[in-house]
Amino acid sequence: MAQKLDYLKETPSQTAGPYVHIGLAPGAAGFDIYRSELGWDIAGPNAAGERIRVEGVVIDGTGNPVKDVLIEAWQANASGVYAHPESGGEVEDGFRGWGRVITDFETGEWGFDTVKPGPVKARRKLGTGPLHEPANAGGDWLGRADEAHENMAPHINLWIVARGINIGLNTRVYFDDEAEANAKDPVLNLIEWQNRRPTLIAKRGERDGKVVYRFDIRLQGENETVFFDI
Amino acid sequence: MSQAEFYQRDRERHPPALTPDYKTSVARSPRNALISLQQSVSEITGPVFGHNDIDPIDNDLIHNYAKAGASAIGERIIVHGRVLDENGRPVAGTLVEAWQANAGGRYRHKKDTYLAPIDPNFGGCGRTITDENGYYFFRTVKPGAYPWRNWVNNWRPAHIHMSIFGTSFSQRLITQCYFEGDPLIAKCPIVKTIPTQDGIDSLVAALDLNATIPLDSIAYKFDIVLRGRRSTLFENRLEGN
Numbered sequence: 001m002a003q004k005l006d007y008l009k010e011t012p013s014q015t016a017g018p019y020v021h022i023g024l025a026p027g028a029a030g031f032d033i034y035r036s037e038l039g040w041d042i043a044g045p046n047a048a049g050e051r052i053r054v055e056g057v058v059i060d061g062t063g064n065p066v067k068d069v070l071i072e073a074w075q076a077n078a079s080g081v082y083a084h085p086e087s088g089g090e091v092e093d094g095f096r097g098w099g100r101v102i103t104d105f106e107t108g109e110w111g112f113d114t115v116k117p118g119p120v121k122a123r124r125k126l127g128t129g130p131l132h133e134p135a136n137a138g139g140d141w142l143g144r145a146d147e148a149h150e151n152m153a154p155h156i157n158l159w160i161v162a163r164g165i166n167i168g169l170n171t172r173v174y175f176d177d178e179a180e181a182n183a184k185d186p187v188l189n190l191i192e193w194q195n196r197r198p199t200l201i202a203k204r205g206e207r208d209g210k211v212v213y214r215f216d217i218r219l220q221g222e223n224e225t226v227f228f229d230i
Numbered sequence: 231m232s233q234a235e236f237y238q239r240d241r242e243r244h245p246p247a248l249t250p251d252y253k254t255s256v257a258r259s260p261r262n263a264l265i266s267l268q269q270s271v272s273e274i275t276g277p278v279f280g281h282n283d284i285d286p287i288d289n290d291l292i293h294n295y296a297k298a299g300a301s302a303i304g305e306r307i308i309v310h311g312r313v314l315d316e317n318g319r320p321v322a323g324t325l326v327e328a329w330q331a332n333a334g335g336r337y338r339h340k341k342d343t344y345l346a347p348i349d350p351n352f353g354g355c356g357r358t359i360t361d362e363n364g365y366y367f368f369r370t371v372k373p374g375a376y377p378w379r380n381w382v383n384n385w386r387p388a389h390i391h392m393s394i395f396g397t398s399f400s401q402r403l404i405t406q407c408y409f410e411g412d413p414l415i416a417k418c419p420i421v422k423t424i425p426t427q428d429g430i431d432s433l434v435a436a437l438d439l440n441a442t443i444p445l446d447s448i449a450y451k452f453d454i455v456l457r458g459r460r461s462t463l464f465e466n467r468l469e470g471n
Contacts (some may be wrong), residue, residue, distance in 0.1 A: 008455045012429040014406040019339045023329025023355045030340040033353045061257040074399045084275035098277035164254030166245035229264040230273045230400045
């Protein structure tokens, strides 16, 4: 017998269930309780960059829309900085970079208004330096400030929970008008099956003079969306 | 920068996506394998919340939806504990959100049509931010069991849904807190999506008489563990661990 490792074990996930709105979007459940609900304004009025809307529907393995989903988004600002101390950089006052939306109970449609994120630094590439040395002086473990490192293409990180989903699903929204950046994106290129990569690329359109990206999520079956273990 | 990515999630401890006895999971579970990512700044960062985002009453479900002078009906309880990471360090300043049915098992939700009545003085949600020791508490009433359409005679054990952020998007977690001694726990297809008994036990809050308020409220202790974080290997020594 070896010594026992004394790490704690992560608390197991459970489904958010059909009434997730009570806790995370009580107005949608049918009652007002908080001074303000969190997550309805991702970018705030001061954020620079192109104003966009991202919307879609979540479809289950039978081809039907899922009408009780909650989606959280996490993104950088137009300069590629996250509203977090480890992102290294400032964001505009009021830019949170995080939001949550729910699907319409009748149609299953969801959508959020935000700004298009800028590219953010990728991890250091394997083999670009000695394993046990920083990427370069002044850089950090992610390789920021290392010119040799590529950016990731602009993307929004999504986390999807619902009744019937036992552990939140992670995916990413990329943009179809960023073809050149997408072609070099290290995460998209990690997906061995090239025909699965387009499931992560939202389609740009316009409605009432507003830029709208369509991003449908297929949980299962034909054209199943790529989900990540992050 | 002295910290690197978070420990890989142990997918054998969490429920798999496809758990057919929980019927809704059948059509809502991916059939392809997840693509594993080494973390980048997109995963090691996450939203930050402060006390400006919430009100002090938000963690008191007995009173946060009650009319003046009234309180929710049911067994008055305190649910408290610490949010820790896998290294045993407190996760301070993180947002914890909770929601639940009332004492009769009825949710205040327009889609819940169970015949047990709504409590006019109970909303059913709360939120709080952990202190510098990772400590949190909610004051509430113990939720009732409720029936659901899975098999024809399935009843959820009494439970409180919990949502926890941690410090990164990769730590994001939603789970459910059950109560010590409830015989419905062993019967529940949602509980049994969890593959190990140890994992199930970790979701059962313990009766905590030491924390009760005599003649007022019973207490249950529910600690939450989020993913731990590696110290960087780019420096001469491992910090902290």
